[in-house]
Amino acid sequence: MDTDLSNYRKSYEKEELLENNISDNPMELFQKWFFEVDTNFHEEETNAMTISTMGLDGYPKNRVVLLKRYTYEGFIFYTNYNSEKGKAIEQNPNVCISFFWNSAERQIIIKGKAEKIAENLSDGYFESRPRGSQLGSMISNQSEVIKNRDVLETELSKAEKKFEGKEIPRPGFWGGYIVKPIEIEFWQGRPNRLHDRIRYKLEDDYDWKIDRLSP
Numbered sequence: 001m002d003t004d005l006s007n008y009r010k011s012y013e014k015e016e017l018l019e020n021n022i023s024d025n026p027m028e029l030f031q032k033w034f035f036e037v038d039t040n041f042h043e044e045e046t047n048a049m050t051i052s053t054m055g056l057d058g059y060p061k062n063r064v065v066l067l068k069r070y071t072y073e074g075f076i077f078y079t080n081y082n083s084e085k086g087k088a089i090e091q092n093p094n095v096c097i098s099f100f101w102n103s104a105e106r107q108i109i110i111k112g113k114a115e116k117i118a119e120n121l122s123d124g125y126f127e128s129r130p131r132g133s134q135l136g137s138m139i140s141n142q143s144e145v146i147k148n149r150d151v152l153e154t155e156l157s158k159a160e161k162k163f164e165g166k167e168i169p170r171p172g173f174w175g176g177y178i179v180k181p182i183e184i185e186f187w188q189g190r191p192n193r194l195h196d197r198i199r200y201k202l203e204d205d206y207d208w209k210i211d212r213l214s215p
């Protein structure tokens with residue numbers, strides 16, 4: 001197969017990212033961009049982000065997860081701690097997250113360290129989920145090989161019966177991670193491929209150094 005995509009071309013012209021219009025703290029710029037993309041550009045799943053981990057096999061691996069909260073400290077998502085990504089993080093907590101918001105011609109790339117959040121925070125989020133999602137995460141050994149789809153349906157029916165009329169407890173293997181950033185790059189597409197790239201780098205654990213990068 002040989003499919004030529006060289007005519008796929010788009011000029012990025014919607015926005016700009018200039019030094020005189022940014023905050024000293026990247027989380028504030030993140031919040032501004034997130035709000036604009038969500039509200040003004042109507043991105044479909046603004047909180048979908050790609051997270052890459054260094055795998056036990058030595059290969060990096062990306063996958064999409066949903067950002068469920070962010071604070072000055074970092075970015076929180078939920079998953080199965082025994083999944084492939086969970087095992088990768090256990091061995092090497094250095095991860096990279098990225099957002100591509102096509103609607104606003106924006107990309108954000110975050111390097112940071114992932115750590116498990118406090119159990120009570122995971123409990124709180126788990127309780128807020130619909131029952132179907134709670135049961136789904138309980139019966140799925142995420143990333144394990146299974147024989148067929150029936151395995152899942154059967155386990156779900158069993159769990160539905162078991163917990164009928166009862167509260168569903170959060171399984172210990174499921175919970176949140178917070179990714180604490182050490183570097184955040186904001187990329188805004190511009191005409192003639194002369195895009196704006198502003199990078200914040202954490203220095204001495206609290207100071208953010210701001211640089212413009214060549215596109």
Ligand SMILES: Cc1cc2nc3c(=O)[nH]c(=O)nc-3n(C[C@H](O)[C@H](O)[C@H](O)COP(=O)(O)O)c2cc1C
Nearest residue numbers: 048063064065066078079080083084085086142143
């Ligand atoms: C839009 C979208 C949202 C997703 N959100 C999550 C999520 O929040 N948590 C999660 O564990 N997996 C989520 N997934 C599934 C992951 O991409 C991935 O398949 C799963 O976490 C298993 O990854 P692993 O085997 O590399 O650990 C999402 C997938 C998509 C496409």
